[in-house]
Amino acid sequence: MRELRLxxxxxxxxxxxxxxxxxxxxxxxxxxxxxxxxxxxxEQPMERTGMVVLQAESEIAAINMVYGAAATGxxxxxxxxxxxxxxxxxGISYIAGAELPCLIVNVVRGGPGxxxxxPSQADYFQSTKGGGHGDYRLLVLAPASVQEMSDFVKLGFxxxxxxxxxxxxxxxxxxxxxxxxVELFEQQPRVTTFDPxxxxxxxxxxRERNIATSLDLDPYRQEKHNYKLQAKYKAMEENEVxxxxxxxxxxxxxxxxxxxxxxxxxxxxxxxxxxxxxxxLFRPITLFPFPKQEISALAxxxxxxxxxxxxxxxxxxxxxxxxxxKVNVQHFGRYGGVIPAPDEVLEALELLISGGSK
Amino acid sequence: MNLKDIIKPExxxxxxxxxxxxxxxxxxxxCSHGTAHRIIMEVIEEMGIQSETIGVAPVGxxxxxxxxxxxxxxxxxxxxxxxxxxxxxxxxxxxxxxxxQGDGDLAAIGTAETIHACNRGENIMIVFINNGIxxxxxxxxxxxxxxxxxSSTSPFGRDVAxxxxxxxxxxxxxxxxxxxxxxxxxxxxPVNVRRTKKAIRIALENQKLNKGLSFIEIVSSCxxxxxxxxxxxxxxxxxxxxxxxxxxxxxxxxELVKK
Amino acid sequence: MTEEIIIAGFxxxxxLSMGKILAYSGIMQDMEVSWMPSYGPEMRGGTANVTVIISxxxxxxxxxxxxxxxxxxxxxxxxxxxxxxxxxxxxxxxGNGITRHPERKDIKIFRVDAAEExxxxxxxxxxxMIVLGGFLKIKDVVKMENVIKGIKKSLPxxxxxxxxxxxxxxxxxxxxxxxxxx
Numbered sequence: 001m002r003e004l005r006l007x008x009x010x011x012x013x014x015x016x017x018x019x020x021x022x023x024x025x026x027x028x029x030x031x032x033x034x035x036x037x038x039x040x041x042x043e044q045p046m047e048r049t050g051m052v053v054l055q056a057e058s059e060i061a062a063i064n065m066v067y068g069a070a071a072t073g074x075x076x077x078x079x080x081x082x083x084x085x086x087x088x089x090x091g092i093s094y095i096a097g098a099e100l101p102c103l104i105v106n107v108v109r110g111g112p113g114x115x116x117x118x119p120s121q122a123d124y125f126q127s128t129k130g131g132g133h134g135d136y137r138l139l140v141l142a143p144a145s146v147q148e149m150s151d152f153v154k155l156g157f158x159x160x161x162x163x164x165x166x167x168x169x170x171x172x173x174x175x176x177x178x179x180x181x182v183e184l185f186e187q188q189p190r191v192t193t194f195d196p197x198x199x200x201x202x203x204x205x206x207r208e209r210n211i212a213t214s215l216d217l218d219p220y221r222q223e224k225h226n227y228k229l230q231a232k233y234k235a236m237e238e239n240e241v242x243x244x245x246x247x248x249x250x251x252x253x254x255x256x257x258x259x260x261x262x263x264x265x266x267x268x269x270x271x272x273x274x275x276x277x278x279x280x281l282f283r284p285i286t287l288f289p290f291p292k293q294e295i296s297a298l299a300x301x302x303x304x305x306x307x308x309x310x311x312x313x314x315x316x317x318x319x320x321x322x323x324x325x326k327v328n329v330q331h332f333g334r335y336g337g338v339i340p341a342p343d344e345v346l347e348a349l350e351l352l353i354s355g356g357s358k
Numbered sequence: 359m360n361l362k363d364i365i366k367p368e369x370x371x372x373x374x375x376x377x378x379x380x381x382x383x384x385x386x387x388x389c390s391h392g393t394a395h396r397i398i399m400e401v402i403e404e405m406g407i408q409s410e411t412i413g414v415a416p417v418g419x420x421x422x423x424x425x426x427x428x429x430x431x432x433x434x435x436x437x438x439x440x441x442x443x444x445x446x447x448x449x450x451x452x453x454x455x456x457x458x459q460g461d462g463d464l465a466a467i468g469t470a471e472t473i474h475a476c477n478r479g480e481n482i483m484i485v486f487i488n489n490g491i492x493x494x495x496x497x498x499x500x501x502x503x504x505x506x507x508x509s510s511t512s513p514f515g516r517d518v519a520x521x522x523x524x525x526x527x528x529x530x531x532x533x534x535x536x537x538x539x540x541x542x543x544x545x546x547x548p549v550n551v552r553r554t555k556k557a558i559r560i561a562l563e564n565q566k567l568n569k570g571l572s573f574i575e576i577v578s579s580c581x582x583x584x585x586x587x588x589x590x591x592x593x594x595x596x597x598x599x600x601x602x603x604x605x606x607x608x609x610x611x612x613e614l615v616k617k
Numbered sequence: 618m619t620e621e622i623i624i625a626g627f628x629x630x631x632x633l634s635m636g637k638i639l640a641y642s643g644i645m646q647d648m649e650v651s652w653m654p655s656y657g658p659e660m661r662g663g664t665a666n667v668t669v670i671i672s673x674x675x676x677x678x679x680x681x682x683x684x685x686x687x688x689x690x691x692x693x694x695x696x697x698x699x700x701x702x703x704x705x706x707x708x709x710x711x712g713n714g715i716t717r718h719p720e721r722k723d724i725k726i727f728r729v730d731a732a733e734e735x736x737x738x739x740x741x742x743x744x745x746m747i748v749l750g751g752f753l754k755i756k757d758v759v760k761m762e763n764v765i766k767g768i769k770k771s772l773p774x775x776x777x778x779x780x781x782x783x784x785x786x787x788x789x790x791x792x793x794x795x796x797x798x799x
Contacts, residue, residue: 069448
């Protein structure tokens with residue numbers, strides 16, 4: 001039976017975590033994502049599924065609790081917003097280095113520093129280029145609806161275990177705070193088997209001890225480990241690119257946007273089409289791996305690309321790399337927590353068409 | 359009589375526990391880590407809980423503890439071992455979980471994680487190696503470095519007026535309702551080794567009974583960091599460290615020990 | 618059909634919950650909805666607004682600056698949103714505390730004195746339902762039966778005894794709403 005609910009994006013994350021069979025959530029309150037922890041505490045998931053929920057003393061502690069639980073093969077997640085995610089970067093780097101699966105949710109707010117509590121997309125670089133120290137990548141999913149907030153929790157866990165890599169859901173204050181209709185997926189069982197090849201569950205006689213670590217003092221072995229990580233990221237680029245297109249088939253002008261900006265831009269495309277402009281929207285769903293080939297192909301087709309982001313222009317660098325000079329790529333964005341309206345995006349598109357730039 | 363005649367089962371009086379690996383220990387001769395490692399592994403062997411035990415290794419000299427401890431382990435970021443252990447224990451409440459941390463790890467960068475794990479009463483054992491110095495990075499001042507004590511970052515001795523006072527973490531955590539057993543021991547003499555081993559046994563038995571957090575400080579020497587011979591270091595420790603960090607139980611069965 | 622609505626007033630007036638009931642009613646009518654609040658340190662006394670979109674199609678932008686309908690419950694919101702109503706659109710307001718009444722000639726203006734009515738009925742908590750009734754009278758975007766279902770879904774079970782009171786308040790709002798000549 002279809003189970004429909006009107007939910008906030010943050011609540012959908014929490015409910016989906018329980019339903020995805022998560023074993024544990026560790027978090028710390030921060031606006032605009034505190035509903036995740038609040039919802040989980042109110043739901044008493046220990047009674048529902050046996051899932052652990054703990055409010056940690058800091059984001060740093062929370063991500064390290066995630067590290068511990070992930071090392072044992074449990075399905076574990078944490079969520080936060082920009083300043084809190086910055087605090088988690090050390091732990092995320094360790095998790096990536098130790099090749100542990102986990103899910104991290106960032107409901108992005110304006111920065112830098114304490115910034116604002118309003119929505120932003122200014123954490124794109126941090127999310128897609130590593131974030132903490134060292135050569136690593138997260139698999140980054142960018143939901144554009146409350147439905148996807150729910151769906152990507154399940155997908156995120158699957159991908160995290162497939163690659164033994166942290167998966168980041170890169171959301172923002174709009175998607176986190178907005179309520180939409182959600183069709184909830186059915187309760188999944190919690191995992192009861194743990195891969196003896198790597199999970200730290202206590203050493204039985206019949207196997208060698210397992211160690212979760214990102215340390216190897218020997219640079220040659222560490223280099224080998226890095227090669228292995230890079231091969232994994234390459235496999236993600238080959239297999240996990242996800243995107244969505246609106247009106248791209250006959251488009252002469254293309255908007256590229258993700259998350260809430262994609263929603264706003266979709267409306268702008270509708271407004272543009274009503275005025276006779278052949279506009280289309282390309283929405284990357286995975287930000288790493290980035291849909292390079294698809295954008296490259298569209299760059300050969302269109303007369304101009306507008307990158308719409310709630311930032312000073314971060315994803316535009318990946319678009320420009322993919323477009324490889326084939327077409328003019330311009331940026332439109334609002335910063336610091338200001339959300340652009342559809343007609344502002346349309347104006348920027350018209351400016352691009354007329355050959356102007358800001 | 360040759361070696362072959364001597365190595366016979368009936369002549370065996372002592373052996374290394376199989377819970378220590380055959381890797382050559384990387385610790386300096388005279389260092390307390392080797393002894394501390396050994397007695398923890400001996401207790402785990404005696405209790406027959408190898409397959410039920412998960413250790414958390416820190417950053418510092420004992421970052422490679424998992425090279426020597428033949429159990430499943432997770433290496434933690436600097437100071438974060440109590441949080442990592444919390445994550446493990448909450449998901450596996452029946453397992454035995456312990457952290458093994460030095461003074462810089464536990465009492466400086468990891469203060470928040472230490473205090474809060476203790477305060478929540480996580481059912482884990484924390485082993486705290488206090489040698490008053492940062493060993494691995496080359497003898498810098500630690501949060502537990504004594505007043506006037508020289509280190510590479512306090513070359514004229516720790517000046518408490520500008521560098522702050524040494525922190526007595528064990529006294530501090532004993533005050534928290536979440537700790538059940540808090541003790542300060544040493545491993546420089548056979549009698550102390552026996553007492554420390556007993557403390558570890560008590561801590562793990564407490565864990566089996568879900569009593570709360572057990573916290574064992576081991577006052578240790580770092581002859582390399584202190585620039586002394588092993589023997590000098592042990593004497594210096596007795597004369598200076600132990601008077602400042604007196605040995606004995608601070609909290610037993612959840613009750614503070616009256617002095 | 619797509620209806621893009623802004624509801625704006627003081628925090629504590631039930632702006633967000635009115636929007637939620639409207640959105641839930643839309644779901645009950647098998648439509649697509651979005652509910653996007655202004656959020657922040659705005660509890661009682663501050664300004665609060667929410668954009669509700671009800672549509673037969675997948676909702677694109679949940680963020681808008683032009684609306685089919687504006688439901689306005691205080692002066693600050695009047696100043697902010699009167700100009701954001703699309704030409705030919707609807708502006709519904711409660712006259713309580715309004716010192717500058719709407720002036721546009723190219724939109725339809727309605728008034729529902731819900732605060733006064735709620736006070737008269739001694740049911741101040743149903744204020745927002747009286748307003749909602751007024752709105753539904755002008756724009757029947759959702760059927761009454763679905764609104765009742767929406768209320769049921771929005772209210773925690775311990776408050777289900779209040780459904781009847783809310784239903785009556787909605788009906789009262791439908792009776793007292795009136796067009797303003799402009």
